[in-house]
Amino acid sequence: MIEIRNVRKSFGETTILDGISLDVHQGELLCLIGGSGSGKSTLLQCINGLEPIQGGEIHVDGVDIRSKSVSINHLRRKIGMVFQQYEAFPHLTALENVALAPRVVARVPRRQALEDAHRHLAHVGLGDKAASYPRNLSGGQQQRLAIARALAMEPRYMLFDEVTSALDPELVAEVLDTMRTLKREGMTMVVVTHDMDFVRESADRVAFLSKGTICEIGSVQQVMLDPQTDIVRKFLSRRSSS
Amino acid sequence: MHYTAAWQQLHWSDATYVLMASVRTLQLSFTAVLLGTLLGIPLGLARALSPVMRVLTAPLVDVVRSVPMIIQLIIFDTCLSISGWPLSAFQLGTLALGAWMAMVTAEIVRGAYEAVTPSLRRAARSLGMSSWQELRVVSLPLTLRGGFPAWVGAALCLVKDSALVGIFGYIELTKAGQILNARTHRTFLVLGGIGATYFFICHVITFCTRRIERRMAE
Ligand SMILES: Nc1ncnc2c1ncn2[C@@H]1O[C@H](COP(=O)(O)OP(=O)(O)OP(=O)(O)O)[C@@H](O)[C@H]1O
Ligand SMILES: [Mg+2]
Numbered sequence: 001m002i003e004i005r006n007v008r009k010s011f012g013e014t015t016i017l018d019g020i021s022l023d024v025h026q027g028e029l030l031c032l033i034g035g036s037g038s039g040k041s042t043l044l045q046c047i048n049g050l051e052p053i054q055g056g057e058i059h060v061d062g063v064d065i066r067s068k069s070v071s072i073n074h075l076r077r078k079i080g081m082v083f084q085q086y087e088a089f090p091h092l093t094a095l096e097n098v099a100l101a102p103r104v105v106a107r108v109p110r111r112q113a114l115e116d117a118h119r120h121l122a123h124v125g126l127g128d129k130a131a132s133y134p135r136n137l138s139g140g141q142q143q144r145l146a147i148a149r150a151l152a153m154e155p156r157y158m159l160f161d162e163v164t165s166a167l168d169p170e171l172v173a174e175v176l177d178t179m180r181t182l183k184r185e186g187m188t189m190v191v192v193t194h195d196m197d198f199v200r201e202s203a204d205r206v207a208f209l210s211k212g213t214i215c216e217i218g219s220v221q222q223v224m225l226d227p228q229t230d231i232v233r234k235f236l237s238r239r240s241s242s
Numbered sequence: 243m244h245y246t247a248a249w250q251q252l253h254w255s256d257a258t259y260v261l262m263a264s265v266r267t268l269q270l271s272f273t274a275v276l277l278g279t280l281l282g283i284p285l286g287l288a289r290a291l292s293p294v295m296r297v298l299t300a301p302l303v304d305v306v307r308s309v310p311m312i313i314q315l316i317i318f319d320t321c322l323s324i325s326g327w328p329l330s331a332f333q334l335g336t337l338a339l340g341a342w343m344a345m346v347t348a349e350i351v352r353g354a355y356e357a358v359t360p361s362l363r364r365a366a367r368s369l370g371m372s373s374w375q376e377l378r379v380v381s382l383p384l385t386l387r388g389g390f391p392a393w394v395g396a397a398l399c400l401v402k403d404s405a406l407v408g409i410f411g412y413i414e415l416t417k418a419g420q421i422l423n424a425r426t427h428r429t430f431l432v433l434g435g436i437g438a439t440y441f442f443i444c445h446v447i448t449f450c451t452r453r454i455e456r457r458m459a460e
Contacts, residue, residue: 045364076370079368091387100369101366104371
């Protein structure tokens, strides 16, 4: 379980997260939605310590991410992250991309790491692309590669930050399919997205972020179909009309 | 009464002389490039990673890169003889050219490191890599690959600049050309041939490095 308690985050003078409290339960798919600049990406990056927080606490499986006794690098192995712009390592083949962190971080022997990498590539439907370099892959393939790369560390949690936003429309489905597969397999996922269809269909819970706070959180029914606040109502009507 | 020329004709043995001189040009260039690269890569990374290092080393980098090589050689030479540390012309050339190569390499490395996007580094860190691991397996390989073409350009520049060490008695290609020219006065033939030899050396280096570049780009 990920427990976020009263987290505050600012860049210099500007406060981006202003007292966020949120639990992510084992096995659930939590969608984070909200307007542009509301701090969704920032919140995700705070969870795995890529952004330091100025107040509050974040516990992952009961361990404070800022605790001195557990290295943040060790904690990050539990938390996979996938980015909007794929961020595949351009100098490595798809197979090496996936095998790199297990070899370097978890010190898995080379042969074993490559074997596992083949398995993870096949899992996201890239079994035949092992020898390809990222620049020779489509956006959808690169994004699935990024998912395989994160899965290779055998994380307990996966964070997705608008992973389909940079994709051509016809490539979105393959990435969403991969995410649905992960959900079926019981992965705990936090998904930042602007794709309301995906939210309606796949989310267990939805949290709406606005002005650095969570202004609504609950099931899809509660938040999407019966929003309590004007700001969510406005946001949703704008989305559905577009 | 016989008319005797003040100068002598070219001999075939002069070809060997030029060949030996090219070897000496290559020896000097190779040593200086090696020294400069080995010093320049860590210096460039230090400059890229630490603002303090950047400020501290800025004067050195700027001066060595902008003052003409001939002046640097004379200053080096003078300093060394005053300090009672007389070096051979080869050692002097290696030091001065190597220092220049180090500073240029450092700037190339810094630029190439900064061209690796922070978000790619973040992605590596998100997998649990420490900053050193990230540097070793992601940023450094990308930096070396990105900086390689500019580094080759610097090395070619150094091969040409090595001609200046001839002034201090190191008989490399250009100095050998001057000596042959003084003896034979076949200016066009001799200096043309010397120029062509430089061209050949640089051409071979370019040819080899293009292949490496292509292999890296896959
Ligand atoms: N490194 C940074 N330095 C300063 N300000 C930042 C930095 N990163 C983000 N911000 C600011 O923090 C705010 C929240 O950014 P964030 O990227 O978390 O928003 P978001 O909800 O993910 O938006 P989007 O939907 O556009 O991705 C924005 O106003 C942004 O300008
Ligand atoms: Mg964002």
